[in-house]
Amino acid sequence: MTTRKTRVFSGIQPSGMLHIGNYLGAIQQWVAGQGQKTNFICIVDLHAITVPQDPEALRRQTRELAALLIASGIDPQQTTLFVQSHVRAHAEGCWVLNCVTPLGWLERMTQYKTKAQKQESVLTGLLDYPVLQAADILLYDTDEVPVGDDQKQHIELARDIAGRFNHLFGETFVVPKPVIRESGARIMALNDPSAKMSKSDFTRGHAIRITDTPDEIRWVVKRAVTDPGRDISFSADPDRAGVNNLLQIYELFTGQSRAAIEAHFAGKGYGALKTDVAEAVIEGLRPIRERFDQLITDPAELDRLLAIGAEHARAVADPKIRLMMERVGFVLPA
Ligand code: AMP
Ligand code: TRP
DSSP states (O other): OOOOOOEEEEEEOOSSOOBHHHIIIIIHHHHHTBTTBEEEEEEOHHHHTTSOOOHHHHHHHHHHHHHHHHHTTOOTTTEEEEEGGGSTHHHHHHHHHHTTSOHHHHHTOHHHHHHHHTOSSOOHHHHHHHHHHHHHHHTTTOSEEEOOGGGHHHHHHHHHHHHHHHHHHOSOOOOOEEEOOSSSSSOEETTEEEEEOOTTOOOTTSOOBTTOOHHHHHHHHHTOOOOSSOOOSOOOOGGGHHHHHHHHHHHHHHOOOHHHHHHHHTTOOHHHHHHHHHHHHHHHHHHHHHHHHHHTTOHHHHHHHHHHHHHHHHHHHHHHHHHHHHHHTOOOOO
16 A cells, blocks of 8 residues: 655745744744645735735735745745746636535635725625635645634635535545644734734734844834733633733744743743743744845745746646546546
């Protein structure tokens, strides 16, 4: 019997500078799994245009994201890192899956509902977003999808779509499962620990971007909202979400155990907590920033690496899209 390595697929939008929520919730997990598993990481530009984008900004952010992912430890030798629009099968697969997906499944997606509320005019692509995401995942016979907590509903939808297609046309897809880490799955805004840290909130103090300077990081952490009490311990209590969020950030940047962290802060105040958290973030991000500054000066090299990634991705996705087309009854091009 041949055993196949576990397949891992995840995606990330080139729609703005990454923050530490993206890094701790998603990227750190992707880097940790490299080597033992077969990894595909996709820069999802087709998803990004489901809300209006400036074309020049999108092109710049796509290369910046590639540089940031490599700077964060994604090794293009070990992970297939590619741009979604370079592999036609994603758009084609989305179309075929559209035609087995009931509209009602999409209308109840919470991310769609929240994003739609923020738009004056909602684009059709925004409603269809999770079907494209299902195509991304299913084209690669993905076993595991490591994501932050906010993507759980989309992965469940991909499972439902896979199940329905398999039922209608015969076994075609592996049914994937979401992998959501316990700590870091939901990094909260520093200025409001009741809200998720988000790429689209540009209020100063909301997020720490991966490329922020040490001074900016100190400024933001110093003003982070803490709790009414004085306790410094991990907690699931919503009234203590501010300190818990800072502790999780500290935990994930230092790699220390929760017990060691609580012992370290025992008897200390929130001022000391903030100083230490800021320094841990600065030290954790320093090598990433340095590497990023270097990589971004050579866009031709980034494009070369992305072209190799796309070629590897096509070798897996192209036979799968042919199989999908055959299953639904298309005459395949000779
Ligand atoms: P996006 O920025 O929407 O392209 O998300 C990229 C990845 O980061 C996805 O796996 C998200 O689930 C994850 N992510 C985004 N925001 C957060 C957050 N505040 N905490 C943890 N993970 C997050
Ligand atoms: N929707 C995901 C996000 O915003 C990005 C994404 C697109 C994705 N395709 C994917 C994540 C496939 C996992 C698997 O975070």
